[in-house]
Amino acid sequence: MNRNLARVVATLLGALAVVLPALAGAYPLQVARNVMLYMALAITWDMLLRSGQISFGIAGLFGLGAYASILGVIRAGMPAWASIPFAAAFSALAALLIGYLILRLRGMYFSIVTLALAEIFRIVIHNLHDFTGGPEGIVAPAGVIFGGSASGLYWLALVGLAVALGASIWFEKSKFHFALTAIRDNEIAASSSGVDIFRWLLATFVITSGIQGLLGGIFVQSYGFATPDSVFSADFTLLPLAMALLGGIHGTVGPIMGAVLLGVASEWLKLQMPYGHLVVYGIIIIIVILFMPRGLYGLARKMARPAEGRAE
Amino acid sequence: MTKLRTERLTRAFLGLVAVNDVSFSMEEGEILGIIGPNGAGKTTFINLVSGIIMPSSGKVEYKGRDISYMPAHERARLGIARTYQLIHPLENLSLIENVMVGSIFAKGNGLKTARAKAEEVCASLGLTGLDRDTSKLTILEIKKMEIARALANEPEVLFLDEVMAGLNSDETRELIAQVQAIARERKLAVGVVEHVMGVIKELTHRVIVLEAGELIAEGPYEEVSKNPRVIEAYLGGAA
Ligand SMILES: Nc1ncnc2c1ncn2[C@@H]1O[C@H](COP(=O)(O)OP(=O)(O)OP(=O)(O)O)[C@@H](O)[C@H]1O
Ligand SMILES: [Mg+2]
Numbered sequence: 001m002n003r004n005l006a007r008v009v010a011t012l013l014g015a016l017a018v019v020l021p022a023l024a025g026a027y028p029l030q031v032a033r034n035v036m037l038y039m040a041l042a043i044t045w046d047m048l049l050r051s052g053q054i055s056f057g058i059a060g061l062f063g064l065g066a067y068a069s070i071l072g073v074i075r076a077g078m079p080a081w082a083s084i085p086f087a088a089a090f091s092a093l094a095a096l097l098i099g100y101l102i103l104r105l106r107g108m109y110f111s112i113v114t115l116a117l118a119e120i121f122r123i124v125i126h127n128l129h130d131f132t133g134g135p136e137g138i139v140a141p142a143g144v145i146f147g148g149s150a151s152g153l154y155w156l157a158l159v160g161l162a163v164a165l166g167a168s169i170w171f172e173k174s175k176f177h178f179a180l181t182a183i184r185d186n187e188i189a190a191s192s193s194g195v196d197i198f199r200w201l202l203a204t205f206v207i208t209s210g211i212q213g214l215l216g217g218i219f220v221q222s223y224g225f226a227t228p229d230s231v232f233s234a235d236f237t238l239l240p241l242a243m244a245l246l247g248g249i250h251g252t253v254g255p256i257m258g259a260v261l262l263g264v265a266s267e268w269l270k271l272q273m274p275y276g277h278l279v280v281y282g283i284i285i286i287i288v289i290l291f292m293p294r295g296l297y298g299l300a301r302k303m304a305r306p307a308e309g310r311a312e
Numbered sequence: 313m314t315k316l317r318t319e320r321l322t323r324a325f326l327g328l329v330a331v332n333d334v335s336f337s338m339e340e341g342e343i344l345g346i347i348g349p350n351g352a353g354k355t356t357f358i359n360l361v362s363g364i365i366m367p368s369s370g371k372v373e374y375k376g377r378d379i380s381y382m383p384a385h386e387r388a389r390l391g392i393a394r395t396y397q398l399i400h401p402l403e404n405l406s407l408i409e410n411v412m413v414g415s416i417f418a419k420g421n422g423l424k425t426a427r428a429k430a431e432e433v434c435a436s437l438g439l440t441g442l443d444r445d446t447s448k449l450t451i452l453e454i455k456k457m458e459i460a461r462a463l464a465n466e467p468e469v470l471f472l473d474e475v476m477a478g479l480n481s482d483e484t485r486e487l488i489a490q491v492q493a494i495a496r497e498r499k500l501a502v503g504v505v506e507h508v509m510g511v512i513k514e515l516t517h518r519v520i521v522l523e524a525g526e527l528i529a530e531g532p533y534e535e536v537s538k539n540p541r542v543i544e545a546y547l548g549g550a551a
Contacts, residue, residue: 175416175423181404182413188364189400193461194388194418250404 006253013256017158021151029150033157033222035263040164040215041240042247042255044208047171050250051201052184053103053110056237058212060117063232065091065213066220067125067132073140073221075131080145084217091213092206099205103198122232137227144224153222160218164211168252171204180204234278239266242281245288248295257297313340314375315501316361316392316469321370323360330356332525333370338469338501343492345512345519345533346505349546352522354505355397358471362394363387374469388418393467395458397474397505401446408434408442410457414464426464433460437490452483463494470495471503476511484508488515509537521545 020032041058048055068090072083102113125132132138146152171177179200182190187197220226239262240255247258262284269277292299317337323330331353338344346354359365361372363384372380374390382390393414402410408430415426434442437456441448449457455475462470472491476484488511495502506512512519513533521529521536523545529536536542 178405178409178413178416178423181409182402185402185404186400188384189396189402189461190413190417191384192362192364192388192394193414194385194416194465195413196383196385196417 021154026150029154031264031267033154034267035259036157036161037215037219038239038243038263038266039256039259040161041212041236042243042259043164043168043252044211044215045240046244046249046251046255047168047208048204049244050171050177050184051180051204053106053201053205055114055205056111056241057114057117057209058240059232059234059236060114060119060121061091061095061209061212062216062219062236063118063228064094064121065216066226066231067121067216068213069217070138070140070220070226071132073142074138080140080142080221084214084221087217087220088210088214091216092210094213095206095209096202099202099209103201103205118232118234118237122228125228133226135228137225137230139225140221142224145221148224156218156222160215163214165252167207167211172252176200176204238278238281238285242284242288244295245285246295248297248299251297254295254297258295261296314338315340316375317373318361319371319373321357321360321372322368323356323365324368329525331360331367331522334522334525334527336520336527336530338503340468340501341495341499342518343495343502343504343516345516346503346522347507347509347512347519348522351524352545353525354522355473356525357522358394358473358503358505362392362471385417388414388465388467389420391465391468392471393418393462393465393469394471395455395462395473395475397477399454399458401449401454401457403446406443406445407439407449407453407457410446411460411464414461415466418465418467429466430460430464433463436463436494438486451478452487455479455487459491463498467500469501469503471505473505474507475504476506476508484511491515509533513537 065087069083069087072078243258244255248254321334411430412426415421415429
């Protein structure tokens, strides 16, 4: 019953995503693009969270991908489309090196180090002025990908979302589900059952960071320029985090729900309070953590079958 | 055939020597009791041979291979499995999924094969209702689930750290019979820690006795239980 309902909703959402460009004008399409971008980031954040590791590094890997993409085009003469998978590879490779150093850390220590990533990358890009354009940013001479066509950009964003969705569903149905849940629940029991904890965490960190880099590439090619402040903005960390928490963590459905709700709301909020909107996300995060730790999806499931709800 | 051997195995925690110079061996098909008063070092000893902690000095050998500093997950793959004195359920996985974890990661099985193997192991322990959350299980079922998860590693050496604790006498009898049957069928070497001497007497072929980290006696239970040093260790521990 429940599963069928979920399937119907998923099919409807999918159909809507496909027909939207034919129905909607440029502005709604741009809002949809933003929602899809944040949704994809929320999903990747959740994928690592399934192992119990709370990352505040989304903006860092996202912004790194953005710069890899635009510099790939400007400095290496890549075609714009090719710079996007290049961005994914670049962020994934960075995550491999960083992961080697930091994935032995746990809890607060891991989180704090990831929080510093965006700041470190931003400073590096500031200082490599001649190569990166420094604080003023850098503009692609060829402009926006697909000549800025609204539907072209929409499809590109949809591809980014599809990659994140596909990876997340794969995680839920494969050995990743068992490895990450076992690590989250009890590392000692996991290792006694043969789980190579470090390897699974590293694989997850590399995959999710690669997707974040890909999304950074898509983002930057959709605007044709990058500045350190725009692509490393705390928005890219806080908004996905708030979305996943609001919708419900540890699965694909929650972040989608949270992103639809908060994504639309945030477009409006950004217009209302260009600087204050981050505060609202912060408040949402706090309220959800305090009163609704399983998010809206968890709440809905509990109400649908209270007898089967897990003990908190 | 000797499955597991330690040589002068020692582990100190900031001056406290929890396991001190212990040499022992375990043979194929043998059920070995590991006894001793509270704090004697039994759990620490199992932690050392299963790789949860590393020795300060000495050696652990598995089938002739030095594994003293090998990480736990690699030992699990080689064939060493264990349960925990304090239960360690994976609470966001169902009963069957808990058991599958051993098969997936220690044996490298795919999910389908792992499920089939896990169902088999659960059946041998009389576990049913396999899709339940762990929060819905009784203590006996949780203990069995943890034994099943260890067995899903398809180990050759298995340690059970106080699995009978907290069970009533009927449940204990049931579990003893199942452990015996499984050990026989799989030619397992089993190391059993229990405080109830009735269990040790019934289940084991041989026991080793630890006191303050040292191995003070070794032999069949009947013999060891008459050893004055052992009697004193227990009385001293209780006083
Ligand atoms: N991680 C640790 N850090 C410090 N001391 C420890 C640690 N683990 C065990 N110990 C100490 O080592 C000694 C042996 O403990 P251990 O748990 O191995 O005993 P045990 O024989 O299993 O006891 P019990 O029958 O109560 O389970 C105890 O004094 C304990 O406090
Ligand atoms: Mg103990």
